[in-house]
Amino acid sequence: MSRERILGLRLTPMTHRRWRNFRANRRGFWSLWIFLTLFIVTLFAEFIANDKPILAHYQNSFYMPVFVAYAETEFGGEFETEADYRDPFVRDLIVDSGGWLLWPPVRYSYGTINYNLPVPAPAPPSAENWLGTDDQGRDVVARLIYGFRISVLFGLTLTLFSSVIGVAAGAVQGYFGGWLDLLFQRFIEIWSGLPILFLLIILASVVEPNFWWLLGLMLLFSWMGLVGVVRAEFLRARNLDYVKAARALGVSNGKIMAKHVLPNAMVATLTFLPFILNGSITTLTSLDFLGFGLPPGSPSLGELLAQGKANLQAPWLGISGFMVLALMLSLLIFIGEAVRDAFDPRKAAE
């Protein structure tokens, strides 16, 4: 039989068929590539939107301000603090001595304030600020790039942790069944009945939330998403002949769960992942929108939306925030649908 390779990995015929099914769904396939491109590009946000040059050449030596904080005195300035390369004084110091600066395409970081606005902030789109500035004079493009990155990173981390916990909980419930399952299910019913957003808001007002705090708080509730499917898969698979056989051979429960049953549940888990990622991002955005999310000053899409709501006279805030969010969520939904269809056993390969 033929074994295909993708990225050097040997694929089982089943996986290969799924990959072909996934590719056959053009919308999902392209969504995956667009999303991956956007994600990888924004991972290097510091090289795309930054208030420091990527590379500076001054008096025959190279400087990399992106990585290293150089004092202004290095370039013959007066202050011992880090050089502000946007300051015409510093710029002139370097350029006049025959040096040069290589700037990223957007000369603003997410927190850089443009003090030279011709109009009061929020300023409309211009050649300097492509999508205008927000009400504190910060560049919208830069905030979108960083905001996209933090949303996706947050979503991915939350998805990872909640899948691990959810799969483990579902596995234990489904495999052992009986009283354990019964009690656990009732607990989950009560736990998932809690008004999550309100609890998050209350908890977020008790502690000053940062990235990890917020992740932990949301993890308290998001792990339940996968429990149902994984539990169902384990309930089904624990009665498969080869699982019974393994038990008869004396294989321990932990090993049976990990080696024989879990692979069955992985399909269900994988199909759910993009949707869980979507949910995580939406929850983070809504918390940010309400002002209970990431600490003030962080680049976040929710905060941009809130600004758009507060400044209806500056539609570029709300519209650009909305467009990025809509694009990201749609791409994820398209990918999720394609993955789901690719794993559908009733869909034979063409």
Added chain:
Amino acid sequence: MSDQLLAVRHLRVLFPLKGGQSVHAVDDVSFGLRDRESLGIVGESGCGKSTLARAVMNLQALTSGQIIWRGVFIDTLKRRELRDRRREFQMIFQDPLASLDPRMTVAKLVAEPLRALRPNLRTEEVRSMVNSIIDRVGLDVSALDRYPHEFSGGQCQRISIARALVVEPKLLVCDEPVSALDVSVQAQILNLLKELQESCDLSLIFISHDLSVVRHMSDRVMVLYLGKIMELGDRDRLLNNPRHPYTRALINSAPAPDPNKERDRLAPLLEGEVPSPINPPSGCVFRTRCPKAAERCAKDVPDLRPIGPGQNVACHFPE
């Protein structure tokens, strides 16, 4: 008895249903098994053969009764102690393909019980043991890197047998090991099992609904009906001179190789259905279909009693 390997006493497995009723899967079954003996268990579908096997393997909680394995009550062992004992009794299943994890290669499948039950073996030792057992069940070592679905049913059953025997058990429980196979392949697997029984000093508990298979494989035969032993005795005595009406009917209903000679030798064919195990008949469970049923059969439960040398029967009016 010193050579007694396994003793089962008053084994009872009930599956409770809603409303206080329960399915009587195995009801008051007692028997013994000697070292290197093979016991055949026959009966219709649903008579409790598989439940009995699962109970002996300690895969099924007992409602009451005891299972004594080489002097130890295995039904009360702790999980860890039980796992140590697992090396001594292994099982093969009816559907050879379904009992092998489709995601594992043959090498991994056969090595699995070794890794689980003898975790301090070195990798090379495991590999050499796997290689030798694969050879003994008549497979080529090139099979080791392949997956179960690449094999035929008979080959899969060989893999199952290799997997069960790799830990060198004393007892092998075979739950209908050949009923999913073609007749031509059945013979190969049966002969392989007999061969291995000789060379590995195995005891067998051999479950089948096929009398000719049981005749081929067993030293003693147990006939089950609705979870109860109807007759238990040495193979030749029991099959050639059955004393219980049910055994007679069972033998009679088996297709004979020579119809002219074998027909109308014994009792007429059975009529009707097996009664529901939820509500088994009072007294003798077979009385609803028994041609000899009398008033007494509805009142008293017949005990399994010796009726001749090496033959026991549970009937008030044995033939």
